[in-house]
Amino acid sequence: GDSVTQMEGPVTLSEEAFLTINCTYTATGYPSLFWYVQYPGEGLQLLLKATKADDKGSNKGFEATYRKETTSFHLEKGSVQVSDSAVYFCALVRGSNYKLTFGKGTLLTVNP
Amino acid sequence: EAGVVQSPRYKIIEKKQPVAFWCNPISGHNTLYWYLQNLGQGPELLIRYENEEAVDDSQLPKDRFSAERLKGVDSTLKIQPAELGDSAVYLCASSYTDREAFFGQGTRLTVV
Numbered sequence: 001g002d003s004v005t006q007m008e009g010p011v012t013l014s015e016e017a018f019l020t021i022n023c024t025y026t027a028t029g030y031p032s033l034f035w036y037v038q039y040p041g042e043g044l045q046l047l048l049k050a051t052k053a054d055d056k057g058s059n060k061g062f063e064a065t066y067r068k069e070t071t072s073f074h075l076e077k078g079s080v081q082v083s084d085s086a087v088y089f090c091a092l093v094r095g096s097n098y099k100l101t102f103g104k105g106t107l108l109t110v111n112p
Numbered sequence: 113e114a115g116v117v118q119s120p121r122y123k124i125i126e127k128k129q130p131v132a133f134w135c136n137p138i139s140g141h142n143t144l145y146w147y148l149q150n151l152g153q154g155p156e157l158l159i160r161y162e163n164e165e166a167v168d169d170s171q172l173p174k175d176r177f178s179a180e181r182l183k184g185v186d187s188t189l190k191i192q193p194a195e196l197g198d199s200a201v202y203l204c205a206s207s208y209t210d211r212e213a214f215f216g217q218g219t220r221l222t223v224v
Contacts, residue, residue, distance in 0.1 A: 004154070034212075043116070043203065044155070044215040089154050098143065098207060099168065102154025 002027040006090050006103035013110050019077040021106050023064075023090035026071065031094040033057075033066050033073040038087045038105070047075075047088070080110045114138070116216035118204050124222045130192035133219045137185065137206030144181055145213060146189050147203040155203055161187065162209065194223045 007022040025031065035047040035057070048057030053068035062077045073090060090103040117136040125131050137144050142163050147155035158177070160168040163184035172179065176195070181187040191198055201220050205213040 036215075041217075043217040044205075046212055046214075049212065091154070098209070098211075098213065099157050099160065100147075100155070100213065102156070104152065104154050 002031070002092060002094055002101045004090050004092055004101055004103035006088075006106050009087075009105070010107040010109060013080055013108070015082055015110055015112050016079045017110075019075070019080045019084075019108070021075040021088055021090075021108070023073045023075065023103060024071050025073065025090075025092050027092055027094050027101075029094055030068075031092040033064070034091045034093070034100070035062070035064055035073070035075050036089040036091060036102075038089065040086070044089065080108070082110045082112050084108060085110045116204055116206050116214055118202075118216035118219050120219055121217060122220050122222075124224060125194055127196055127223050128193040130190065131194050131221060132191075133189045133202050133204075133221075135187045135189070135204030135206075135216060137187070137204070138214055141206035141208055141214075142184065143207045143209050143213075144187050145203075145205040145207075146179060146187070147205065147215075149201040149203055149218070151200070158189070158202075191221075194221075196223050199223045 003026045032051045034049045036044045037047045048059040050057040050066035056065045087105045089105045144161040146158040149155040161181045179189045201218040203218045205215045207213040
């Protein structure tokens with residue numbers, strides 16, 4: 001079945017550091033890929049998405065590129081802020097049923 | 113525009129008691145989802161509705177869980193009787209059929 005594997009957390013960075021959170025997936029066909037963010041006490045929010053190979057999703061300074069050859073969708077940000085502290089989930093959707101398959105999440109803590 | 117509204121935000125019950133969660137989706141969204149999020153894990157789909165029809169309930173433990181979506185709008189998820197292992201966050205999401213899902217803040221259930 002479909003699956004998503006994220007790098008283990010927690011990840012702790014200083015403000016303005018570079019962020020990478022690795023995500024790889026297993027799925028047949030051509031899934032759409034997503035990054036969701038969950039701030040403390042809040043629900044999941046869509047951060048960015050990519051629907052086909054080589055697409056780059058971007059939002060709020062975060063970027064991720066859909067790499068079919070490596071089945072990856074790594075999340076990056078050049079300079080993190082304290083307000084980026086949250087749990088980040090990589091997810092995929094395959095087919096028309098729009099069932100999201102999530103990774104386990106990566107907790108990011110950014111210190112001032 | 114109002115987002116997905118869930119209530120209650122928090123619920124503490126004793127084991128073997130019943131509990132119900134309510135979800136009001138974004139106006140006009142025909143697809144509604146219930147996800148289960150265990151501590152430290154990504155959300156997992158319990159059930160998906162297209163309008164009032166449950167089109168994917170394969171992951172719903174039907175011996176104790178039930179759900180309904182009357183008139184294709186609001187939805188209720190019920191557990192009867194609750195077990196200790198049901199302690200988790202229950203997330204509701206909605207979307208247009210093939211578009212991105214928007215999540216509510218979730219209901220955190222604690223079974224003691």
